[in-house]
Amino acid sequence: MAQVITNATVTIGSVDLSSSIRKVTLSTSRAELDTTTFGSTAKRRVAGLADNKVSLDFNQDFSASSVEASIYSLIGTTTTVVIKPNGTTASATNPSYTFTALVTEWTPLDAQVGDLASATISWPIDGAITKATS
Numbered sequence: 001m002a003q004v005i006t007n008a009t010v011t012i013g014s015v016d017l018s019s020s021i022r023k024v025t026l027s028t029s030r031a032e033l034d035t036t037t038f039g040s041t042a043k044r045r046v047a048g049l050a051d052n053k054v055s056l057d058f059n060q061d062f063s064a065s066s067v068e069a070s071i072y073s074l075i076g077t078t079t080t081v082v083i084k085p086n087g088t089t090a091s092a093t094n095p096s097y098t099f100t101a102l103v104t105e106w107t108p109l110d111a112q113v114g115d116l117a118s119a120t121i122s123w124p125i126d127g128a129i130t131k132a133t134s
Contacts, residue, residue, distance in 0.1 A: 003085070003086070005085055005086065006086075007086050007087050008021070008024055008083065008084065008085050008086065009082075009083070009084045009087060009088050010024055010056065010081070010082070010083050011080075011081065011082045011083075012070060012071065012074075012079055012080075012081050012101075013070065013074065013079045013080060015065065015070045017058070017066075017067060017070060020058050020059050020060075020061055020066065020067045021056055021057065021058055021059075022057045022058065022059060022118075023055075023056065023057035024054070024055070024056055024057075024083060025053075025054070025055040025056075026052075026053075026054050026083055026097055026129070027052065027053050027054075027055075028050055028051070028052045028053075028129060029050070029051050029052075030047040030048055030049070030050055030051070031047070031048030031049050031051065032045055032047070032048065033045060033046050033047070033048045050128065051124075052099065052124070052125035052128070052129050053122060053123065053124055053125060054081060054083075054099070054101055054121075054122070054123050054125060055120070055121065055122040055123075056120070056121050057118065057119075057120050058118060058119040058120070058121075059116060059117070059118060060108065060109060060111075060117035060118055060119045061117075067119060068108055068119075071103070071106055071108075071119075071121070072106060072108065074103040074106075075103050075105075075106050076103065076104075077103055078100045078101065078102050078103065078126050079100070079101055079103060080098065080099070080100055080101075081098070081099055081100075081101045082096060082097070082098045083096070083097045084096050084097070090132050090133060090134055091133060091134065092133045092134075095131050095132065095133050096131070096132045096133075097129050097130070097131055098129070098130045098132065099125045099126075099127065099128070099129045099130065100125065100126045100127055101123040101124070101125055101126065102123055102124050102125070102126045103121075103123055104123055104124065105121060105122065105123070106119070106121060107119055107120060107121075
């Protein structure tokens, strides 16, 4: 069954920034390792290490305890991120994804005259993503 996302929650560190986030992308991929040997007639492959990433689009807010104040101090560190697609309670239909992100970038403002103040991040994930359904 299709689901419309209207109530995703995103917590960065201990701060729930859900009300400032317009878009969330959580992706995972595996390295493709070639195991082809002499005598093979086709390529052989195995999956290698996972490479995980999170991207977020924010409506920028410079007030205390909001987007800028919560993220600026994290640059160059790691922080725990928790994402749930539909509200705060984890369940089989609303899994919770928890991971540690390496805060490698922060563009606090990207706007033209008359634009909504916005900010976008794309951070690599340090380690595995833990999925919980309860």
